[in-house]
Amino acid sequence: MTLTDADLSAIRLTLELAGLTTALLLVVGTPIAWWLARTRSWLKTPVGSIVTLPLVLPPTVLGFYLLVAMGPEGLLGKATQAMGLGLLPFTFTGLVLASVIYSMPFVVQPLQNAFEAIGDRPLEVAATLRASPLDTFFSVVVPLARPGFLTAAILSFAHTVGEFGVVLMIGGNIEDKTRVVSVQIYNHVEALEYGEAHWLAGGMLLFSFLVLMAVNAFGPDKTRRQA
Amino acid sequence: MKASRILVAMLFTLTGGLAQAEEVQVAVAANFTAPMKVIAADFEKDTGHKASLAFGSTGKFYAQIKNGAPFQVFLAADDETPAKLERETMTVPGSRFTYAVGTLVLWSAKPDLVDAKGAVLAGGDFAHLAVANPKLAPYGTAAMETLAKLGLTDKLASKIVQGENIAQTYQFAATGNAELGFVALSQVMKDGKIGQGSAWVVPADMHQPIRQDAVILANGKGNAAAEALMKYLKTPKAVAIIKSYGYAVQ
Numbered sequence: 133m134t135l136t137d138a139d140l141s142a143i144r145l146t147l148e149l150a151g152l153t154t155a156l157l158l159v160v161g162t163p164i165a166w167w168l169a170r171t172r173s174w175l176k177t178p179v180g181s182i183v184t185l186p187l188v189l190p191p192t193v194l195g196f197y198l199l200v201a202m203g204p205e206g207l208l209g210k211a212t213q214a215m216g217l218g219l220l221p222f223t224f225t226g227l228v229l230a231s232v233i234y235s236m237p238f239v240v241q242p243l244q245n246a247f248e249a250i251g252d253r254p255l256e257v258a259a260t261l262r263a264s265p266l267d268t269f270f271s272v273v274v275p276l277a278r279p280g281f282l283t284a285a286i287l288s289f290a291h292t293v294g295e296f297g298v299v300l301m302i303g304g305n306i307e308d309k310t311r312v313v314s315v316q317i318y319n320h321v322e323a324l325e326y327g328e329a330h331w332l333a334g335g336m337l338l339f340s341f342l343v344l345m346a347v348n349a350f351g352p353d354k355t356r357r358q359a
Numbered sequence: 360m361k362a363s364r365i366l367v368a369m370l371f372t373l374t375g376g377l378a379q380a381e382e383v384q385v386a387v388a389a390n391f392t393a394p395m396k397v398i399a400a401d402f403e404k405d406t407g408h409k410a411s412l413a414f415g416s417t418g419k420f421y422a423q424i425k426n427g428a429p430f431q432v433f434l435a436a437d438d439e440t441p442a443k444l445e446r447e448t449m450t451v452p453g454s455r456f457t458y459a460v461g462t463l464v465l466w467s468a469k470p471d472l473v474d475a476k477g478a479v480l481a482g483g484d485f486a487h488l489a490v491a492n493p494k495l496a497p498y499g500t501a502a503m504e505t506l507a508k509l510g511l512t513d514k515l516a517s518k519i520v521q522g523e524n525i526a527q528t529y530q531f532a533a534t535g536n537a538e539l540g541f542v543a544l545s546q547v548m549k550d551g552k553i554g555q556g557s558a559w560v561v562p563a564d565m566h567q568p569i570r571q572d573a574v575i576l577a578n579g580k581g582n583a584a585a586e587a588l589m590k591y592l593k594t595p596k597a598v599a600i601i602k603s604y605g606y607a608v609q
Binding site: 196199200202203204205218219221222300301302304305306315318319321322323324 | 416418419421422443486487489492494495519520521522523527530531534535536537
């Protein structure tokens with residue numbers, strides 16, 4: 133194995149970032165997806181569009197605006213400084229926040245689809261059985277939307293692992309803090325260290341393939357057929 | 360008889376002139392973007408040749424050139440990459456020369472943070488110092504050498520944030536996320552002087568010279584425009600443009 137300590141540290145950091153981002157996104161994304169799936173408000177379209185923006189925006193745009201917004205002159209930067217958190221660029225916390233925004237559509241969309249597919253009927257039945265809305269959500273909706281949750285978790289984890297542009301723009305390439313695998317691969321390639329680059333890049337390729345296999349295996353279609 | 364001979368002679372000159380005006384594909388290091396655009400425009404006006412420019416990082420250009428990219432001239436951000444291509448017989452031998460020498464500055468977007476001698480570094484009263492990745496960017500190497508010479512490498516290690524290239528390093532400093540940054544003089548120079556913020560122009564003896572070499576690639580062998588461009592870069596007119604952007608020449 134020709135993985136260096138720096139490579140291993142980058143792998144560990146990437147897994148931590150992706151794990152934490154996925155956990156946070158499931159907490160934040162579920163209510164958003166539920167609201168988007170159930171609401172009749174005119175706000176549904178604008179909110180849905182904002183949540184989907186990171187899907188179409190180049191990471192350079194997102195990274196650049198995050199850098200400006202989190203900076204000393206930016207709104208976010210002023211807020212974090214006022215809260216005594218300091219500035220977020222060049223910190224792991226900053227990366228987590230950026231990743232949550234960046235991977236948001238990968239959690240919200242599968243969940244929203246799963247919630248919409250459930251329809252009104254099971255909720256009405258639960259209500260006639262006097263289940264509280266919260267009870268209905270955890271006893272009826274969550275089990276029914278399980279494939280959606282699995283897809284959302286796998287996609288957001290994988291998408292965060294594959295994140296590059298945003299991290300590059302706000303990370304500052306600090307070992308053990310912001311130097312993730314994709315940045316490390318970029319460093320190797322730019323430094324003409326193609327041997328080292330191959331180990332990490334090949335690993336990434338294999339990982340991504342396995343993730344997509346998993347998504348296809350757990351995807352909503354498959355589960356419905358099994359059920 | 361006479362008239363037709365003149366006509367033939369005229370046609371000959373005309374077609375000869377057309378055949379001489381060639382096009383050259385140039386890979387240009389990103390830090391040299393602004394001066395090269397000006398030089399290329401003058402070059403076209405003065406010689407009739409056309410230089411079409413692609414801007415990017417030296418490491419990426421190296422990979423592309425090795426894999427058959429159609430560039431004929433390479434203006435790199437360092438002297439190592441062109442030398443490496445030369446060793447790998449990917450260039451026209453003897454064509455390599457230093458077209459510009461970069462000047463390193465310690466710069467801050469804040470107007471009064473950096474003093475004329477760079478003592479702010481030793482004071483250590485700042486959270487982040489942006490430096491280009493020394494593994495990838497010659498300006499980063501020069502910055503680390505400067506810190507070593509000042510004896511501040513260990514003291515400031517925890518404050519360093521790295522840009523992948525000098526443009527990103529400048530971005531960290533310009534947005535104020537890093538109070539200080541080692542950037543290229545060419546980035547903060549406007550109309551022959553430092554436009555905004557505060558800066559310390561690092562003396563040339565603090566680090567190895569930041570040589571940027573140009574070379575004709577194997578692809579450009581026999582291309583008249585490639586040879587003309589290399590010559591043009593050494594003319595007083597081109598040198599004046601290069602200097603006005605904060606570079607030195609050898």
